[in-house]
Amino acid sequence: MYEKYLEINPEVKEALAAGKAVVALESTIISHGMPYPRNVETALAVEQIVRDNGAVPATIAIIKGKLKVGLTPDEIEYLGSHHDVIKTSRRDIPFILAKGLDGATTVASTMIIADLAGIKVFATGGIGGAHRGAQTTMDISADLQELAHTNVAVVCAGAKSILDIGLTLEYLETQGVPVVGYGTSELPAFYTSKSGYAVDYRIDTPKEVAEAMKAKWDLGLSGGIVVANPIPHEFEMDPAVINKAIEQAVRESEEQGIKGKESTPFLLGRVKELTGGSSLDSNIQLVFSNVKVGAQIAVEFCKL
Numbered sequence: 386m387y388e389k390y391l392e393i394n395p396e397v398k399e400a401l402a403a404g405k406a407v408v409a410l411e412s413t414i415i416s417h418g419m420p421y422p423r424n425v426e427t428a429l430a431v432e433q434i435v436r437d438n439g440a441v442p443a444t445i446a447i448i449k450g451k452l453k454v455g456l457t458p459d460e461i462e463y464l465g466s467h468h469d470v471i472k473t474s475r476r477d478i479p480f481i482l483a484k485g486l487d488g489a490t491t492v493a494s495t496m497i498i499a500d501l502a503g504i505k506v507f508a509t510g511g512i513g514g515a516h517r518g519a520q521t522t523m524d525i526s527a528d529l530q531e532l533a534h535t536n537v538a539v540v541c542a543g544a545k546s547i548l549d550i551g552l553t554l555e556y557l558e559t560q561g562v563p564v565v566g567y568g569t570s571e572l573p574a575f576y577t578s579k580s581g582y583a584v585d586y587r588i589d590t591p592k593e594v595a596e597a598m599k600a601k602w603d604l605g606l607s608g609g610i611v612v613a614n615p616i617p618h619e620f621e622m623d624p625a626v627i628n629k630a631i632e633q634a635v636r637e638s639e640e641q642g643i644k645g646k647e648s649t650p651f652l653l654g655r656v657k658e659l660t661g662g663s664s665l666d667s668n669i670q671l672v673f674s675n676v677k678v679g680a681q682i683a684v685e686f687c688k689l
């Protein structure tokens with residue numbers, strides 16, 4: 386039924402049919418997460434890292450009303466350089482399709498499309514979560530509900546402290562979503578390796594992550610797994626610098642009454658402006674590291 390909406394590129398299709406490792410990659414990070422042209426350079430480099438680690442990359446987006454799994458370099462360039470690409474989460478998908486528009490997929494919608502295509506591992510930078518003040522604003526990313534229901538493991542660098550990390554973890558616990566630290570017992574906070582919050586389980590090898598994924602889904606325990614991989618030490622930011630920028634961005638968003646789907650892009654954009662290029666460099670490096678781990682997990686999962 387859904388096949389008419391879905392276009393899986395030949396390389397990805399072949400890999401999936403042969404039971405080979407495939408890693409899904411999101412596109413909001415390209416269109417809304419980084420400035421042109423570094424967004425395009427990063428997206429292409431990320432695909433190469435997936436290949437170097439034995440898996441096939443499947444960058445996911447909606448182009449002219451089609452769910453695309455696996456993009457050409459020209460399509461990545463198009464998404465990264467056009468300003469009218471729409472940030473697309475679960476609720477937006479049907480309308481972007483019906484109107485034949487271009488959509489950049491968030492963690493939630495990338496998980497949905499990866500699952501339709503049969504891809505089990507997805508690597509990105511950071512997930513959405515419960516924002517500061519979510520207990521009254523109800524600003525909780527649809528990413529968390531997707532993690533509750535859709536069977537895809539998401540490798541990320543933890544959650545940014547533009548969010549309320551404690552509330553985010555409580556929400557994930559209620560929804561039965563495991564949060565695993567890759568080589569760490571502490572949840573990383575994106576630009577820094579430490580958040581002050583413990584993870585549920587520390588796992589040190591791709592094989593063990595793959596075994597947990599298999600056990601979860603074999604038992605019908607539907608939903609995702611958050612695999613939180615700390616930013617490599619040499620690229621960590623000074624917590625004082627990044628936290629100051631985040632505090633200011635959060636204050637400005639409250640003053641300006643930023644709401645709904647604009648909230649996360651506003652905060653990410655302001656943090657970037659306030660920290661200059663240094664946060665962008667860290668961001669790119671942590672994505673590289675996550676994608677490598679994602680490819681290794683995908684390779685191990687295929688062997689089970």
Ligand code: PSU
Nearest residue numbers: 413418491492511512513526527646649
């Ligand atoms: N957090 C980041 N970088 C990002 C995002 C979140 O550190 O690029 C993007 C992801 O695409 C994520 C989305 O799925 O923002 C969440 O948006 P919202 O909070 O509106 O659900």
Ligand code: MN
Nearest residue numbers: 524525526645
């Ligand atoms: Mn939100």
